[in-house]
Amino acid sequence: MSVLSPQLSDSGALVERHWQELSRRRRTYTILGLLALFVALSGSLWFANETNAGKFFDRLPHLFDFVGDLVPRDGMEVVRALFDLPSPYDDGSFKYNYPEGRLYITDTIYIPEYFYKMLETLNIAIFSTIIGMFFGFLLCFFAAKNLMPNFLVRGVVRRFMEILRAFPEVVIAGFFLAILSLGPIPAIIAVSIHTIGALGKLFFEVVENADMKPEEGLRAVGGNWVERVWFGIVPQVLPNFMSYFLLRLEINVRASTIIGAVGGGGIGELLRLSIGQGHEAKTLAIVLLLLATIIAVDQFSAWLRRRLVGDQAFQLAH
Amino acid sequence: MSGHPMISAAEMEAISARHPALVKGSNHSRIRTIALVAGLVLYMLYSWWFFAIGGVLGNANWNIAGTYLADWVSYEVRPDVRIAGDGTMQVTYPRFSPLGPNASPDWVRLEKETVTRTVETPAATEQAAPTQKNSSSFSFMAPGAATGGSPQTETAAEPQTRTEEVVTRAEIVFNSSTSITVADRAATATHAGETLQVRLDGPGKVIAEGALPSWATQPYPGEKITLAFGFTGWADIDADKVSIHNRFLGWANFIFDTNSPFFGKSYSEIMSLIFSGERIDPDMSNLALAWDNILYNSEWQHLDVWTKLLQTIVMAFVGTLFATLIAFPLCFLAARNITRNFVLNQATKRLFDFLRSVDMLIWALFFTRAFGPGPLAGISAIFFTDTGTLGKLYSEALENIDDKQREGVKSVGAAPLAVQRFGVLPQVLPVFASQALYFWESNTRSATIIGAVGAGGIGLKLWEAMRTNSDWENVAYMVLLILIVVFIFDGVSNLLRSRLIGKRAH
Numbered sequence: 127m128s129v130l131s132p133q134l135s136d137s138g139a140l141v142e143r144h145w146q147e148l149s150r151r152r153r154t155y156t157i158l159g160l161l162a163l164f165v166a167l168s169g170s171l172w173f174a175n176e177t178n179a180g181k182f183f184d185r186l187p188h189l190f191d192f193v194g195d196l197v198p199r200d201g202m203e204v205v206r207a208l209f210d211l212p213s214p215y216d217d218g219s220f221k222y223n224y225p226e227g228r229l230y231i232t233d234t235i236y237i238p239e240y241f242y243k244m245l246e247t248l249n250i251a252i253f254s255t256i257i258g259m260f261f262g263f264l265l266c267f268f269a270a271k272n273l274m275p276n277f278l279v280r281g282v283v284r285r286f287m288e289i290l291r292a293f294p295e296v297v298i299a300g301f302f303l304a305i306l307s308l309g310p311i312p313a314i315i316a317v318s319i320h321t322i323g324a325l326g327k328l329f330f331e332v333v334e335n336a337d338m339k340p341e342e343g344l345r346a347v348g349g350n351w352v353e354r355v356w357f358g359i360v361p362q363v364l365p366n367f368m369s370y371f372l373l374r375l376e377i378n379v380r381a382s383t384i385i386g387a388v389g390g391g392g393i394g395e396l397l398r399l400s401i402g403q404g405h406e407a408k409t410l411a412i413v414l415l416l417l418a419t420i421i422a423v424d425q426f427s428a429w430l431r432r433r434l435v436g437d438q439a440f441q442l443a444h
Numbered sequence: 445m446s447g448h449p450m451i452s453a454a455e456m457e458a459i460s461a462r463h464p465a466l467v468k469g470s471n472h473s474r475i476r477t478i479a480l481v482a483g484l485v486l487y488m489l490y491s492w493w494f495f496a497i498g499g500v501l502g503n504a505n506w507n508i509a510g511t512y513l514a515d516w517v518s519y520e521v522r523p524d525v526r527i528a529g530d531g532t533m534q535v536t537y538p539r540f541s542p543l544g545p546n547a548s549p550d551w552v553r554l555e556k557e558t559v560t561r562t563v564e565t566p567a568a569t570e571q572a573a574p575t576q577k578n579s580s581s582f583s584f585m586a587p588g589a590a591t592g593g594s595p596q597t598e599t600a601a602e603p604q605t606r607t608e609e610v611v612t613r614a615e616i617v618f619n620s621s622t623s624i625t626v627a628d629r630a631a632t633a634t635h636a637g638e639t640l641q642v643r644l645d646g647p648g649k650v651i652a653e654g655a656l657p658s659w660a661t662q663p664y665p666g667e668k669i670t671l672a673f674g675f676t677g678w679a680d681i682d683a684d685k686v687s688i689h690n691r692f693l694g695w696a697n698f699i700f701d702t703n704s705p706f707f708g709k710s711y712s713e714i715m716s717l718i719f720s721g722e723r724i725d726p727d728m729s730n731l732a733l734a735w736d737n738i739l740y741n742s743e744w745q746h747l748d749v750w751t752k753l754l755q756t757i758v759m760a761f762v763g764t765l766f767a768t769l770i771a772f773p774l775c776f777l778a779a780r781n782i783t784r785n786f787v788l789n790q791a792t793k794r795l796f797d798f799l800r801s802v803d804m805l806i807w808a809l810f811f812t813r814a815f816g817p818g819p820l821a822g823i824s825a826i827f828f829t830d831t832g833t834l835g836k837l838y839s840e841a842l843e844n845i846d847d848k849q850r851e852g853v854k855s856v857g858a859a860p861l862a863v864q865r866f867g868v869l870p871q872v873l874p875v876f877a878s879q880a881l882y883f884w885e886s887n888t889r890s891a892t893i894i895g896a897v898g899a900g901g902i903g904l905k906l907w908e909a910m911r912t913n914s915d916w917e918n919v920a921y922m923v924l925l926i927l928i929v930v931f932i933f934d935g936v937s938n939l940l941r942s943r944l945i946g947k948r949a950h
Contacts, residue, residue, distance in 0.1 A: 170758040178818030192813040253491040292930040300910035
């Protein structure tokens with residue numbers, strides 16, 4: 127820069143000076159911002175360390191304690207735990223009683239316990255994603271600016287969806303656990319309610335970006351609101367809706383596992399119990415099963431989304 | 445569009461004859477739609493059966509649901525009117541009553557009398573016997589008060605003369621249309637224009653005069669009668685005790701608990717105490733004392749709740765920030781158009797997949813075991829999971845960049861690092877920052893839930909408050925705080941994102 131400046135005309139030098147001033151100010155703001163971020167980060171880390179049960183550096187040698195808890199007596203134990211096969215170490219305790227969890231379909235064919243529970247968790251996720259999709263679909267057209275000119279209705283629906291989304295799932299699950307007793311239904315209700323809010327928001331944003339020409343055409347031939355939405359908007363947004371549905375399904379598989387761990391049934395509950403009781407082989411079997419399922423669901427959903435909406439499927443969405 | 449001529453019916457038929465696929469082609473998609481909907485319906489029916497939803501919803505205790513929901517925004521005061529054998533009464537409040545010890549609310553109207561009488565002091569062993577229970581008039585005494593040590597257990601009962609103040613008539617007014625009066629071994633309840641008279645003639649002899657109104661139930665003749673007044677409260681009438689549950693809207697003792705010297709004082713009284721009153725505690729000023737009493741309010745535990753909430757916020761903030769900082773350099777390795785090394789690309793991408801697929805729950809358990817319960821575990825869990833997710837998103841964003849800018853920078857002979865800095869970063873940085881902000885906001889929500897498995901933050905506190913089923917008002921308080929925090933962060937994150945990448949920041 128300094129090499130060029132001597133050759134600038136008066137007005138050019140003015141522009142140059144102004145530009146340098148702006149960039150200096152910008153640099154100051156950036157440094158101040160980074161400084162504030164650094165202070166906030168250091169404060170946060172100090173606070174987290176102070177209020178933690180163990181201090182960071184004291185506990186660092188214990189980092190892999192969890193992995194140590196997972197080492198089974200021999201490698202085959204994991205397979206036995208996974209498929210409910212009898213264990214040679216069986217001493218009548220809960221630690222090696224793998225065959226007891228079998229769920230017999232006929233006299234000889236059974237579903238291993240963890241597979242059944244994994245299926246339960248998957249079902250919780252799918253079922254509640256469908257419920258969330260259904261209600262999110264119904265609500266989203268009332269929240270979209272281009273279809274609902276009445277800002278009062280729009281505002282109410284949007285706030286309602288925001289509350290559904292922000293309301294802690296743990297509380298909904300806990301509340302229904304108190305009423306319905308233990309089981310997967312509190313988890314279904316909790317995940318569904320959250321999904322309605324989350325999908326509703328994504329859906330109405332898709333609707334707002336939709337091409338309004340088909341809707342105009344239907345309006346011109348006298349279509350009423352429902353007809354315009356159903357024939358003009360829905361066909362063009364449906365692939366995106368399905369894509370978001372699948373994305374939400376991936377998230378909900380994880381969410382229903384976590385809710386299960388706090389009492390909502392499914393594989394999460396077994397994982398928590400197994401960790402609590404120190405059953406290495408069982409815990410490892412569940413962790414591996416969970417990992418495999420999540421990878422499978424993610425891959426399947428990614429493949430289907432690519433088919434539905436192409437590369438658009440991999441934009442940010444939550 | 446307007447230039448197209450209208451097609452007549454005959455022409456239309458000719459077209460459909462020539463290109464049947466155009467007209468009938470939609471049959472295929474129609475069948476597919478029907479099959480999809482049918483499949484969905486079948487799946488929903490299957491799930492209904494799989495989870496036995498009908499049965500569970502049928503067996504649910506919906507009355508309790510109403511009470512629990514009411515507990516979110518209201519509280520009960522529960523005085524007991526204990527009736528002695530001679531018809532005299534005492535009104536007691538449970539130990540942790542929201543009104544504190546020595547309560548005398550104006551909705552409980554008592555007529556008192558001082559009597560001197562000879563009563564038998566029952567021994568501890570005798571008190572358990574059912575026959576003796578009613579003859580003793582000391583059932584209002586606290587268990588500790590009646591114990592006279594071991595000698596007293598030898599003599600079964602000891603006559604004693606005492607002078608004491610007893611209640612002869614107690615009137616409890618719930619609201620203008622609902623009240624209960626207990627006097628002379630009889631209870632009169634009035635609600636919704638109907639009056640119920642109950643005679644209390646001893647154990648097993650709780651007898652209602654006339655038919656029971658719809659709001660009263662008596663499961664067994666002669667036993668306890670339960671009166672339900674809706675949101676106003678409810679009452680149990682038994683032979684020796686009338687239990688009142690009077691419900692009030694609001695959160696009881698939200699600022700000062702019953703042990704605080706400021707309890708029960710009006711706003712102006714508290715203000716004058718703080719700014720001009722004598723020191724209550726010689727060690728600290730009244731302002732400090734008041735603040736201390738608020739923070740350590742035994743019922744609401746404000747300080748603990750706020751600390752846990754701050755932990756949740758910190759978990760989301762630090763976890764996301766670290767994830768961004770680590771994912772940022774790694775994503776350059778993962779993007780195949782930046783780093784032209786297949787092995788390195790794949791290794792980094794599989795690392796991201798691994799971090800993401802292990803799931804926040806398992807990371808939370810892993811780090812809770814390592815660091816002990818607390819925010820460090822939560823920070824690490826969010827950090828690990830989101831390094832995977834952000835890394836994946838970032839590398840995909842990098843792979844989709846416009847190559848022209850990079851070529852331009854390269855063509856003027858820039859060094860490789862300068863090519864990335866001036867050719868790539870300006871394109872992706874706003875997107876990166878926007879995604880990081882999005883995850884920051886979304887993690888504030890997930891931090892609540894992983895807290896419940898022990899990874900720090902308000903989650904565990906929420907879960908503990910819910911487990912007893914008696915602290916729903918505390919749950920409501922924490923939920924309200926969480927909602928406020930989430931809404932604020934949502935707003936801040938949206939604002940920053942729209943400044944970064946324009947109006948359509950979603």
